[in-house]
Amino acid sequence: MLTINNLKKRYGSKEVLQGVELQIEKGEILGFVGSNGAGKTTTLNSITGILEPDEGMVTINGISKLNRLIYKKQFFYIPDTINVFKNISGYDWIHFVLKLYDNKQTGKLNEFVRNFDMDEAIHNPMGSYSYGMMHKMSLIAAFTINPPIIIMDEPLNGLDPTAVLMFKLLLKAYVEEGGTVFFSTHLLDIAEKICSTVAILKDGKIVLHEDINNVIGECTLESFFMEKQANEA
Amino acid sequence: MNSFYILMNKEYFQMIRDFKIIWLPIVFIFLGMTQPVLTYYLPTILGALGGGQGITIDPTMVQQEGGQVLATTLGSQFDQLGILIIVISMMGMIQADKASGMLAFILTRPVTVWSYIAGKVISNFLLVIVSVTSGYFVSYLYVNYLFTDVPISHMLSALLIYLIWVLFMISFTLMISTIFNGQGVIALIGIVFLIICRMITGIHPIIDLINPAGMSQHAMSLLFTGSVDSSIYVSLFITFLWVLFTLLVSHLWISQKKFQQD
Numbered sequence: 001m002l003t004i005n006n007l008k009k010r011y012g013s014k015e016v017l018q019g020v021e022l023q024i025e026k027g028e029i030l031g032f033v034g035s036n037g038a039g040k041t042t043t044l045n046s047i048t049g050i051l052e053p054d055e056g057m058v059t060i061n062g063i064s065k066l067n068r069l070i071y072k073k074q075f076f077y078i079p080d081t082i083n084v085f086k087n088i089s090g091y092d093w094i095h096f097v098l099k100l101y102d103n104k105q106t107g108k109l110n111e112f113v114r115n116f117d118m119d120e121a122i123h124n125p126m127g128s129y130s131y132g133m134m135h136k137m138s139l140i141a142a143f144t145i146n147p148p149i150i151i152m153d154e155p156l157n158g159l160d161p162t163a164v165l166m167f168k169l170l171l172k173a174y175v176e177e178g179g180t181v182f183f184s185t186h187l188l189d190i191a192e193k194i195c196s197t198v199a200i201l202k203d204g205k206i207v208l209h210e211d212i213n214n215v216i217g218e219c220t221l222e223s224f225f226m227e228k229q230a231n232e233a
Numbered sequence: 234m235n236s237f238y239i240l241m242n243k244e245y246f247q248m249i250r251d252f253k254i255i256w257l258p259i260v261f262i263f264l265g266m267t268q269p270v271l272t273y274y275l276p277t278i279l280g281a282l283g284g285g286q287g288i289t290i291d292p293t294m295v296q297q298e299g300g301q302v303l304a305t306t307l308g309s310q311f312d313q314l315g316i317l318i319i320v321i322s323m324m325g326m327i328q329a330d331k332a333s334g335m336l337a338f339i340l341t342r343p344v345t346v347w348s349y350i351a352g353k354v355i356s357n358f359l360l361v362i363v364s365v366t367s368g369y370f371v372s373y374l375y376v377n378y379l380f381t382d383v384p385i386s387h388m389l390s391a392l393l394i395y396l397i398w399v400l401f402m403i404s405f406t407l408m409i410s411t412i413f414n415g416q417g418v419i420a421l422i423g424i425v426f427l428i429i430c431r432m433i434t435g436i437h438p439i440i441d442l443i444n445p446a447g448m449s450q451h452a453m454s455l456l457f458t459g460s461v462d463s464s465i466y467v468s469l470f471i472t473f474l475w476v477l478f479t480l481l482v483s484h485l486w487i488s489q490k491k492f493q494q495d
Contacts, residue, residue: 048341052490072343079341081334087250099239100342 001026001180002047002149007056009042009204016042017053018204024149024182024197027175031191031212032184033225034201040184041080043201044153047182048077061148073101076142078135080153086127090118090137093126097141105144112140115166132158143170150174152183156190168194192221200228236344240352248360253322258364260318261311265368268306269375272297299380300387304456306372307395311365312431312449319361319402320423326353327410327483328419336487346488350407350480358403365399366392387459391452394461397469398448401476402427408479411486438464445472 007020016039024030034040045051047058049065049072057064060074088096098106113122116136126134135158142150156164171181171194185191191198192212198221199209208215208228215224248254271278330336339349373388406423413419430446441447447468455461 050337050341050490069343069345072341077341079334079337088246092246096239096243097342100236100344102343 001028001061002182003057003059004043004047005057007043007046007053007058009039009046009051009053016204017046017056020056020201020204020206022199022206022209024180026148026178026180027196029171029175029181029194029196030183031195031198031221032182032201033186033188033191033198033221034184035229038201039204040201041153044077044079044151044184048075048151074147075149075151076101076145076147078138078142078150078152078155080157087125089124090122090126090129090133094122094137094141094144098144101145101147103145109140109144112143112170115170116140116163130158132160132163135159136163139167139170143174146174146177146179148178149180149182152181154185155183156185156187164190188222188225189220192216200225202229235348237348237351240339240344240348241356244352244356248356254360257318257322257360258367261315261364261368262371263368264310264314264318265306265370265372266375268310269302269372269379272302272305273379297380299376299383300456300459302380303369303372303376303383303388303391304453306369306376307391307449307456308453311368311395312446313428315365316402316427316431317424319399320406320427321420323357323403323406324410324416324419324423326357326407327487328414328416331414340487340490346484349487350483354404354407354480357407358400361399361403362396365396369395383456384459387455390461391455394448394455394465394469395452397472398445398452401445401448401472401479404476404479404483408483408486411483442467443471445475448472 002022002024004020004022007017008015009017020039020043032040032043042051046053046056049068060071063071063074065071094109095106098104098109113119116139118133118136118140121129121133122137126137129137135155139155142152155167159167175181175196192215195212197210198212198215200207212221215221219227245254327336330339340346369388369392373383376383405427406419409419409422413422427446430444431449434441434444434446434450441450442464448465451461451465451468
């Protein structure tokens with residue numbers, strides 16, 4: 001599904017990504033964890049095309065970035081910082097995004113809007129939205145578009161408990177229908193409940209990519225992560 | 234639906250919400266109206282203000298032809314205040330998207346950089362066409378009413394020639410907006426460069442050929458004399474090359490993600 005080969009990125013003298021290798025299979029929910037500055041966002045930006053890596057290659061379903069438009073239709077990216085138009089309504093924004101993906105199947109849109117409790121707010125200007133509400137809008141767009149893979153940077157930031165629960169349910173349904181999820185997070189306790197696999201990035205390299213059940217046999221993901229960090233230091 | 238049309242519609246939606254679609258034509262209508270009215274009533278205004286002392290208005294002075302007044306609408310109003318207004322209203326074209334993260338958002342969607350740039354340039358150009366044309370048309374009506382009639386063919390030909398210069402103003406502002414991040418810097422570079430372009434017209438025939446502001450000069454001379462110089466075709470070609478150059482630089486800057494390194 002998603003293959004990352006020898007991804008390298010340097011900022012000045014600092015090599016942020018030092019040859020990231022990762023393979024994500026269809027139906028996988030991969031939690032991408034690492035300390036601040038480990039290179040998680042740089043990896044996501046390199047996959048999604050916000051950044052050009054210095055070396056390496058990324059393919060989704062065998063399609064490389066050379067086929068720019070087809071490649072970009074393979075995923076929906078939800079960044080950590082969501083800055084959208086401040087003076088248009090959520091309704092107009094979501095229809096703009098759906099059109100970009102040439103998505104005409106808006107049947108499930110209303111259902112997702114209700115699920116995330118955005119029925120009334122969707123007609124308000126997005127400038128009046130909280131961070132969590134903007135995140136909900138991105139999640140609604142992602143699930144409506146239903147791409148082969150959803151890529152997210154800290155997807156749970158700003159979500160209220162009800163939205164987190166709804167997010168988990170919709171994620172499960174999306175994966176059961178053949179979707180794949182790749183997300184970075186700092187919330188290890190939630191990650192271990194959602195993910196089917198976990199990858200740990202340290203100093204620009206993948207130091208572990210395992211089934212979550214193999215990782216948290218007798219400990220939590222949090223304690224495993226701390227132990228791994230200490231061992232690698 | 235083609236992503237270019239979607240992005241262009243988004244631009245219009247944004248212009249409506251910002252009321253730009255209303256205030257920009259109004260400003261140009263005001264600019265277009267003031268030139269013939271002020272030119273016609275200037276002696277009366279000076280007299281009414283008691284400014285007669287030290288100022289002598291020659292009563293035998295020949296009244297300006299309509300074409301001359303319409304030309305000064307382009308040369309004085311649109312090429313001075315008009316440049317300021319166009320640059321200030323367009324300086325956020327790309328800069329605002331960079332600052333809000335919207336550009337990064339768009340680039341991760343199934344959209345080509347060309348669609349994005351074309352959506353910006355064409356939507357803004359059409360708005361400025363409507364604004365400049367409205368102002369120019371109002372000026373034309375006042376000129377015909379207060380001065381001598383200007384042949385409609387001259388009026389329309391001069392407008393078309395002038396709009397090529399406007400297209401360059403927009404593509405240049407887009408390029409500066411892509412490269413720089415501060416609105417002040419964008420406004421300063423845009424205004425100073427375009428006004429210098431306008432000021433140096435007429436200095437040397439070679440400079441006029443490669444200077445995009447030469448199109449404004451050609452439009453004015455058409456209104457003055459009723460004919461255009463044969464060098465207009467070369468000027469036109471070179472101006473289109475400049476427009477293409479600014480768009481290519483913008484495309485290169487965005488596609489190489491140079492805005493991310495700031």
